[in-house]
Amino acid sequence: MIRKTARKRTWFVAALLASAGLFASTLPANAETGVSSSEIKLGITLPLTGAASPGYNKIGNAMNAYFKYVNENGGVYGRKITLIQKNDEYSPQLSIAKTNELILKDKVFALVGPLGTANFTAVHKSVGIAKRKVPSLFLNTGFSGFASKKNYPTSFTILPSYAMEAKIVAQFIKENLTGKKLGLVYQNDEFGIDALGAFKDAGVKFDVSIPYTSGTQSAATAQTWVSQLAAGGAQVVVFFGVTSATAPLLAVSAAAKYAPQWILGSVGSDPLTLRALGVPVAVLNGALTPAGNPSPNDTSDEYVKQFQEINAKYNNADFDDYVLQGMNIGLMTVQALRAAGRNLTRAGLIRAMESKGSSFASVAYSPLGYSKTSNVGHTGYYMAVMDAKGDRKPYGGSVVLYTTDSAKGPVVKSNFKRPAMPAKGLPTNS
């Protein structure tokens, strides 16, 4: 196989290299980019500064903490994982520049957990992720457009899509909240548009529907949403947007003593971030949210317990949903690397994701959809209720898992049981 090298040489040298590559691949010693006998280099781009950074800026450090833990316990077949974090400030231009550095200069083996819809769209096209055959695992975005094996052959999502989320919320409303007056506040971009279509398909009609543009959310804006919702008499309000919009919405509602049944989209419902934004915690009491993971405070959960221990030792950040998510991406990355075998190659990693990815241990309750024909990760949610401390519990006392797809497939209740956490949080799969 001819490896694409970053360096551009003359034809002659290229041909030489190519034959050398052919020769090398038959040797047991590994010659894949970013992999040496003692190290595997991985990269991630994420907003560490800028308006969109709070919350997300914790993911990289959480992944790093997990990798450190694994490294101290023997690494992956003896190789230690190095994670290079690059700050893209949530700007697509910087995502590309930084991903170029990761791939061409730092020569990472794979990308793990890159953030942002526009960011990864731009990176995938401009950097030529598919053409360079760089594995991009566990994209941190719920945009359903990435769920295409054809367009994104080397990329794999992890979060259920916004479309799945909306379909599940719609199903839940039909089953549990019929006859109530419904309100909807949504960000009129990919969050909201996906959601809108799903509600329409499910036949859920809203009495009050308020779109807002990303970036315009503030306390003043929220006051108008609340007066419109209250005027329309909405008893159940569904919210699809980011946390910086949830915060003023809930704060203002609490102020105006407007208390409908809230259903908050998963993106904007992290209690710790909400609390940091000054939302009185009590307003979260009783709010419903589709959730994929257990509560980050649920120490009876074997995953959460183990991750908290690792966090205390290697990271020392407030343990919230972002840290949980970062750790979990770390866990899944290690399983993927192990599944790819001792002779680690990019192509091997992708094959491993396709053939074994669906059996990986992950903190989320829903099944993983990876296969030869699908690059979709988690495929479902359960509905959770938040309490007065902002913690969440399954609605109705136990987890009722719904699974679905991003297209027109049905929403079904599932009895799926997730795999157990590997002993001590150290995968031994192969």
Next chain:
Amino acid sequence: MRKKILLFIVLGWVLLIVGDRVDELRVYQGAQIAMYTIALASIVLLTGYSGQVSLGNGAMMAVGGYAAALTLTNLQTPIWFAFLMAVIAASLFGALLGAAAARLSGPYLAGTTLALAVGLPAIANQFTFLGGEPGILFDVGFPPERLGEDFTQYKWFFWIASSIALVALFITSNILSSRFGRTWQAVRGNALAAELAGVNSSRWKILAFTISSALAGLAGAVFAMNISLVAPGAYSLALSFALVTGAVLAGISSLPGVAFGALILVAIPEVADALAGRLGDADKLNNYLPGLIVSVLLILSVIYTPNGPGENLRKLRHKRKAH
């Protein structure tokens, strides 16, 4: 004139060779430098020659980028036509804004264009055909096959961007050294005197705004090509600020300086990364050092070499005034 053509041909030839010798990362950075060069030329023309301050060049680039992307995706035209549409759309928009701007003195114009730059994402999100937050893909396609299998995508970007930049700079330098450039300088230096000499100063200001916007729009389309996408997040306020910084560092009235300014803009993040690594790898340091370096450079250069390498010229003029 003939000398100038020769100079640009030699320049192009040098770029061609350099592009073949450096690695892919540098080739991509070269494409970005070419893009910034065009964008900075637009500021030099507007601010350095015609004396108007715009902080909204990022917005003008967005107009060009969106025009090009919409043309390419909806009409499936050849690439060159998309770039042409970028120029046309941006210059129309620039003429409109210029008409409002011509009545404004410095700070009003700066503030208004700043507001435009801040508000652009909101406006872009307002219309669904603009693709909202995720934006629209801008795909110039793979390099032609006859260039060989080893001809990378980035090299293709670099070739396109550099050729456009060379042509744009050639035209701009001719405009600036013609009667146009001199009239702008006259209007900037003393609008009243220029009016007395029969120059309609606001018409000239609008013209400068239009041409500058055309250049910015072109840069915006090249930018869209480099990042394969137009999205509100790409044409941010930070981009507008970076452009102003680049122009000041280059010497705001020096056209040859723009290449230098563009080089610095691309180099700063890398330099900052290296520096932060040396100073210890603290998270905060890594994250805020690039901004710090840019700001300090901007402040130092605006205080100590406000007119860039053309400083000597300024002193000469100063002396003449004193007589």
Next chain:
Amino acid sequence: MQKVFETILIGLSTGSIYALMSLALVLVWRSTRVVNFAQAGQAMFSTYIGFEISSRSEVFWLGLLFAIVAGALLGAGVDYFFMRVLFKHANSGPAAVVAPVIATLGLLGLIRSFVGLTWGGEFKSIETPASTNGFTIGDSTIPFSPLNVLIIVTTALILIALAILFQRTNLGLALRASAYAPEIAQLAGIRTARTRTIGWAIAGGVGGVAGMLVTANNFLSPYSLDLLLVFGFIAAVIGGLESMVGAVIGAFVLGIGLTFILNYVGTSLVFIGGFTVLILVLIIKPDGIMSRGKARRA
């Protein structure tokens, strides 16, 4: 009808904060002929100081006091150590027109990086000095809270204090004189340079208040005051940039107008509304609503 009433009340609260920012911009513009884009950065820095003090002492007002002091000191410092040097060097040539504007941008970036290095990029929130629970009229609760009242009252007090300062004191006279006719003021024995620095200090303090009040109802990050700068600028332009009264009126007009757009048209048009107002004012009445003669040029 109740909705109209609500809208006006909230508009007044929003307008109050715009008024403070726009006053800060006008104060600097009058004395220095610079639109100080760094004002957002200065206000942000002051608010971070206020945040530190108020979260340690758990007294909002102590934080506000420190924010004012920090804002004033920083404002004076910027003028003394920065603007003076700038004007000494960049006083001719093509850059002379643009240097001050660009310098304040650089300063904004510098303060932002400094704040980021010191406090990081996490959102911070300040304990609110008053309840954010809306008032109840009859059986309905309106989204207008004691905090909103507090914002309006604090702003009113500051406006009154400024009015007394400018109308009734020698310092005020000196400030006005050096703004309108610096050469004559200098001849009359006013130390214009020092007066100017004092003007910057007042602007800095007022900006600090704006930052604290807007943050009381929201959250603080190195980027959280950018929009306030833009709306403050638009308000100042409506008032003609020269007039302090005009800036305040402009701010309330803008605040109430935008809240009406919010309540009756939709959130997504707020910014476009503000921008349209700016362009319309610039085209129809470029010298602002308070203009009598032709405004001075930069």
